[in-house]
Amino acid sequence: MDIREGKALLEKVLEVRSSVIEEGDELYDRWNRTPIRREYEDSARNLAYYMAFRKQDLRDLQERLIPWGVSSLGRLEADVLGTLNAVAKTLGSITGEDVGDIDYRSSATFLERNEALKNNTDKMFGDIRHDRNERILVTMPTEAGKDYKLVESLINSGMNMARINCAHDDPEVWEAMIKNIKKAESATGYTCRVLMDISGPKIRTKMLLTTKRNPKVKEGERFLISNKTSMTLPKGIEIAVNTSVPEVLDKMKVGQKVKLDDGHIEAEVKEKNDEGVICEVTRTVKENGVKVKTEKGINIPDVDYKLPVLTEKDDKDLDFAVRHADAIAFSFIKDKNDIDLIESALGDKLPEDRKDMPTIAKIETAEGIRNLPDIIQRAAGARLFGVMVARGDLAVEIGYERLSEVQEELLWICEAAHVPVIWATQVVESLVKTGIPTRSEISDVVAGSRAECIMLNKGDYIVDGVEVVADILKKFEVHQYKKTAMLRSLSIARETFEG
Template sequence: MAREKKAKDPKALLKKMTELYDDVSSEGREIFKEWEPKIERDAFVDSAENLSYYLALRRRDIRGLQSELSPWGLSSLGRLEPKTLSNLEAVIATLGELADESSPMARPSYESFVEGQERLLQNAEDLFGKKPKKRSTRIMVTMPTEAAKDKQLVKDLIAKGMNVARINCAHDNPKIWTKMIENIRHAAGQKKKDVKILMDIAGPKIRIDWIFTTRKKPKVKPGDRFRLTRNYTDLPPNDEVKVTVGCSIPQIFQALKKGDPVSIDDGAVEGKVVSVTDEEAVVEVKHVNGSSIRIKAENGLNFPDTEFDIELLTEKDREDLAFACEHADIIGCSFIRDEEDIVQIQQEIHSILGDKAAGMALMAKIETVQAVENLPRILLTASAKNPFSVMIARGDLAVETGYIRLAELQQEILWICEAADIPVVWGTEVLDNMINTGIPTRAEVTDAAEGGRAECVMLNKGAYVVEAVDMLHQIFEKMQEHQYKKTPKLRALSIAKMEEE
């Protein structure tokens, strides 16, 4: 029989908690002291201060302390993102009473516990529009080209619950975007709905420019090799290479090393570099989705372990950014790696809008390992000047970090952003099977419900996207009664109401 463990004495816990509080508050003040002079938006000051204390706390492993607090009916510190110091203060005040000692600090006010959550809710409303009546999570939809002509499609999306319309600047053109925006604004006005428009600047998405092969069926399978090259004028015959794919960015070949992983089409093809020169790399396929797969032009390329510098904004991106500054409510920034990328975007917007640049809302897509590692400074730099949100771009992020780490990282991003009162968009392949076939899988329904912890969830375009919006609305309506962020809501359960025999 296992030996029973006694709960830790409240006096010992009080000492531990007081020491933790002193360390966290001291380190947090030092972090905030560095940040404060850079913050131009008054609305972000309190959020930045809370984030500084949260980061100071999360540098520590406090799992042992959590298990010691729970038997006393105290907060185990698992939901302190929007109220870090107040949560610690409340636990210390209660421990002082349990230990019959004068508490080293006063019990915090109720207002201090809710002000962080209220800031986040207000920020979400400012960026994504008014909260729908029956759910707090907004729905974002990527506009298909048809939205420029099919007014009924736009009306149906809004009627079913779309709150944010996303225009992907990697596709279509300003003429088509203008028609889309006209249709969205008109339909929203008719429905008296607050629908925001996000224009997503393409950024340096690395893609296959062209393909050369002598094979009739140029599919690849594990063990095959393909050549990645920037030179299409001199293609030497090579029996071991089935397909040659073009990529015009020279920095890639200068940075690649033997053994580096290469991924195509969000991980549909995964391989390793077996040889590399300044002009090309030969890649051996290690894994494909299925028995074999065809590589196509325009497929995305990822290099998870390779760092290289490429321009954040192309000339086309700058033109698209100018259009977005005139027409969009939010500007999406792709492939952000660090705070310097944010500064470049802000400077470009300022050159277009001047003093009005501070009012333009920004969204950073977190899709690289570098972005995750630099997330706190990205949040600080962006929110210091602009209303700001984050999109967890789970497709590229999964390729960059590996699918195992994705589950962990998407939660960490949610926590860090909540501590900074930054709204989050849960993106990539949400209800993907539903959108394309009309039938959802069980796994993607659960994934969609998990996305309800974010302030907004993004759906891609597809034949059944209207039905997917309706389904997502119903999922969020149900889940809102049971969960907010990390906090379960204990609504009465019908399953618990057993009939008396």
């Protein structure tokens, strides 16, 4: 190898290291204006260093280092400064150059940083089971409150955590679900944590008014999104729905894109009137149309609206969750101010013996992505914290073509923060609903194995789904852990410093 190239590489690595320390320390100091709990200080600083590191486009440096056999920069998330120190020290030894007081990280330090994420995952989701590190989270169907055998089968099949969605059912049903979970824990000898998912300010279809026997909409057909509790059908319109958040209709304009039911129906606002907005269907996922249903999400990707992160219903649901949950998830987290409101509510409601309740932020908007580092710092700085990548709403909000890129970035950032990730939405959906998986679903589970937990939604074949996912994770784990990545700059990193 050309020793001059080695010296040039060392100079570049030292330059990167210096900028990472300077800018990372500045970011950490900014974050630390809101005191960070002592147990999370090292992780918060590592995240700050990672954001400083990923501001830069380092693909060329990465490629030049590879022939020297010293490049581990594509896998430095868990220990940014330690990795840069090791690379610099090795290059210094090879080239005979003095790198100053930089020393190799100790094996103990290396292990501690790499174990931080694992330890946080264990605390959040409980012990490893069935020879796999990844955990499985399952959304509880209503019948889980009555069907004990279903719950027991799910736990035996590999469920590590049960998700109770507060958008559905009521405290009486939730309590019955938890009772069955506790009973099944005792019977099986396995632990199963309970996650209460606070529904948040999601815009949903509420009631349906139609003259159709089968209320499907097709391309070119018009329907009304009403701002009224008591709806009427305008002339020529056969379907109307109202919404859980009628005030958002005031912000919509003619030409506005609207998506219903996780994007299964795409439409455009054609008219605004006293009744609400009249939309025309531009696309449906099925050629013969899609049925309009109640309790389905409405996404308005291009409208900038800010709703309170906790609704009146959420406040009541939180009273139940703080007494019964092992962790609480919060929906539609957009910025650190949302975390402050949640922390204030938890401070008021949590019993003294539950003050350390773990929380999970569901990231499902473009704003949440942009503000992820600040969200993590504020939330994980306060308590044990995880991130759920809600890929359904996220894809509808940012576009399916961007989803793969964005979810990779979220995984990297969370690993640098030592924060566990839940890979959610439509995992083995066909298998869970019909009993027959698709090839793409199996590949999706493999992709999701880079997260710490995979979430399955309810369906008639949910036990089969858990068994299949557990088996895939167990077999694939020996082949890959996380992912080595090339190092172009991240827009999230640049925006973190600009903010």
